[in-house]
Amino acid sequence: MVMIRMETPMVMEAIMDTKQNSSAGNELELYIHIPFCIKKCNYCDFLSGAYAKETQRLYFEALRAEIREASRLVADRRVSTVFWGGGTPSLAEAAEIEKTMALLWESFSFQKDAEITLEANPGTLSQEKLAAYRNVGINRLSIGCQSVHDEELQRLGRIHSFSQFLESFYMARDKGFDNINVDLMSGLPGQSLESWEKSLCTAAELGVEHISAYSLIVEKGTRFYQQDLDLPDEDTERRMYWRTGEILREYGFFQYEISNYAKPGFSCRHNEGYWRRRNYLGFGIGAASLLDEVRFSNERSLKKYLGNSSHLQLIRQNQEKLGRREQIEETMILGLRMREGVREKEFSDTFQAKLEDFYGAVMERYIAQGFLEKKEGCLRLTARGIDVSNIILADFLLDSCERTG
Numbered sequence: 157m158v159m160i161r162m163e164t165p166m167v168m169e170a171i172m173d174t175k176q177n178s179s180a181g182n183e184l185e186l187y188i189h190i191p192f193c194i195k196k197c198n199y200c201d202f203l204s205g206a207y208a209k210e211t212q213r214l215y216f217e218a219l220r221a222e223i224r225e226a227s228r229l230v231a232d233r234r235v236s237t238v239f240w241g242g243g244t245p246s247l248a249e250a251a252e253i254e255k256t257m258a259l260l261w262e263s264f265s266f267q268k269d270a271e272i273t274l275e276a277n278p279g280t281l282s283q284e285k286l287a288a289y290r291n292v293g294i295n296r297l298s299i300g301c302q303s304v305h306d307e308e309l310q311r312l313g314r315i316h317s318f319s320q321f322l323e324s325f326y327m328a329r330d331k332g333f334d335n336i337n338v339d340l341m342s343g344l345p346g347q348s349l350e351s352w353e354k355s356l357c358t359a360a361e362l363g364v365e366h367i368s369a370y371s372l373i374v375e376k377g378t379r380f381y382q383q384d385l386d387l388p389d390e391d392t393e394r395r396m397y398w399r400t401g402e403i404l405r406e407y408g409f410f411q412y413e414i415s416n417y418a419k420p421g422f423s424c425r426h427n428e429g430y431w432r433r434r435n436y437l438g439f440g441i442g443a444a445s446l447l448d449e450v451r452f453s454n455e456r457s458l459k460k461y462l463g464n465s466s467h468l469q470l471i472r473q474n475q476e477k478l479g480r481r482e483q484i485e486e487t488m489i490l491g492l493r494m495r496e497g498v499r500e501k502e503f504s505d506t507f508q509a510k511l512e513d514f515y516g517a518v519m520e521r522y523i524a525q526g527f528l529e530k531k532e533g534c535l536r537l538t539a540r541g542i543d544v545s546n547i548i549l550a551d552f553l554l555d556s557c558e559r560t561g
Contacts (some may be wrong), residue, residue, distance in 0.1 A: 169257035183267075184233035185429045186260065188219070189440030190245040191458075194280070198313035198383075199341075203442040203456060204243035215440075215458070216252040218465035220259050222439050225264035230437065230447070235264045237426035238272045240294075246276035250288035257292035264266050271425045273298055273337075278316035278324040286331040296424075297328055298337040298368070303344065303351075304358040311345050313379065325362060335422060337366035342373055342396040345385045352396050353403060360407035365422035370415050394543065414493050414542060429561045431490045433483070449478040480507065481554055485515060488552040492545070496535025511535060518551050 191204045192212055203532065207215070207258055245253070253274070259393065273296040274289060289297075301321045303309050309317065328336060338359045342352050359367055371393060374380045388396070409417040416424065429436060438445045441461045444453045455461045455471040464470040478486070484507060491498035504510055511519065519535065522528040527541035527548055541548055 167478050178447060182233050183236045183429075183434055184230060184264075184431035185312055185426055185434060185436035186238045186264070187426075187436060187438040187443055188238065188240045188245070188256070189242065189438065189454075190240060190248055190441040191215075191243040191441055192247045193242070193244050193316050194247065195313070196379070198311070198379040199372060199374070201378050202243065210246060210387055211458075212252070216248070216256060218219070218462045219440055222468070222471070223256070223259055223263060225468055226437060226439070229468075231265075233264070233435070235260075235266045235270055236434075237270060237429060239426045240274040242275055244277045244280055245274050246280040246285060250285045253285075253294075254288050254292050257294070261293065271296055273424070275300070276324065276328075280323040281324045281327060283327060283331070286328055286333070290332055295333075296335040296337070297333050298322060298339065299328070299367075300339045300357075301359065302339060302341045303347075304355045308344050308347060308351065312341070325346075325364075325474050334365070337368055337424065338364045339368045339370065342369065343388055343393050345380075345387055347388060349388075349392055349395055349399065353399055354401045356400060358405075360404060360409070363549055366416070366418045366424060367404060367409065368388065368406075368416050371397070384425055397542075411495050412493065429492075433486055433490060449483060451476045451478060483507070483509050485553055489514070489549050492535075492537055492549060492552070495536065496536040497531075500530075500533050500535060514554065515552065522548060522551075 162319055189203070191202075192207050192215075193200075193204045195206060196204065240253075243450050257272075270293075272294045274294050275298045277300045299321065300314075301316060302312055304318045304321075306317050325336065325338075340355050340359060356367075356369070372380075372387075374385065374387075400417070404411070404417045408419055410420065411417050412423050413427070416427065418424070433446070434447060437447065438454065440454065442454055442456045445451070452472045452475040455464070455473060461471055487503060487506070488498060489546070498511070500511055519528060522541065523530070526542065527538055529536060529538050537545055537548065
């Protein structure tokens, strides 16, 4: 028998308030967490792992039970994006994805042009799976390549070779996917600037619509954390970052966020929603949500989730009602990750105050130093500011900055 600690009803009350008072802004993003992997990569600290087929079947049943229950409470919301993340969603049986997508279409009202993304790893895709994805409305794939060099993939603990990535990519094109993201990683053990440039050029020459170019972060609890790694030095990592922008611009990409580059019209709308603090609802173990300034996440224990997924009050955790101060801080710290920056009019309309009322001194200092700029009604990081973005963003915590209003 699973023993569960009862939580406060804050989230349920907030969701009910959302249902009654959301006419002004009823857009909703959905995140579906699929924790299955063939094996953990050496750098991975995500909530994922290898699970038996029966456990996967039970997980999808629990997932659909949660979706049924939650959808009743946000029935007036219109879904703009869905993102299947993990883990490796493409490892799941196609029938489970089909049944769950069918339930989403049945349970929610979707915008006509909704973006529906599924993360996939080479070695787990097939013609049949890709056809099933297309049939249920999935219109964007995010394929984890990470590197075009097999020796780098082996160091990362990836399950695939570059040739397997190419096979998956061309299969997806053959099945009609015309919006594909490729993940690449810099700062890898033993990686040179030249090998990173080769990965960028090779991916761009495939004609992909979007590239996410992340720098490796060695997280506690990963296999890499226990190893003595031969990582590129700080200067090389900085050069890798700047070469990323230079190379991808030559191929027609524009940078719209610190680590993300897209062809015109192909920015990831789901991730933009996170950075713009739009409402989103997460399903599955550990999935996070933000509904009308109430932030919460799901139970991380698989056993407890399987036993209680249809009882929302039993699986919601870390509930926090964000006050005005927290909302302002998040708006700045997330918004400044975007190359467009924070929209001044949107800020003033939301908070009934100007940026200068809270951040006048810190803005003046960093603008004078060339790290921030005002352009086209937005406050944004300059190219120089991106280099020291972590330091700058920390100064937009209201305890850290000098109030001027």
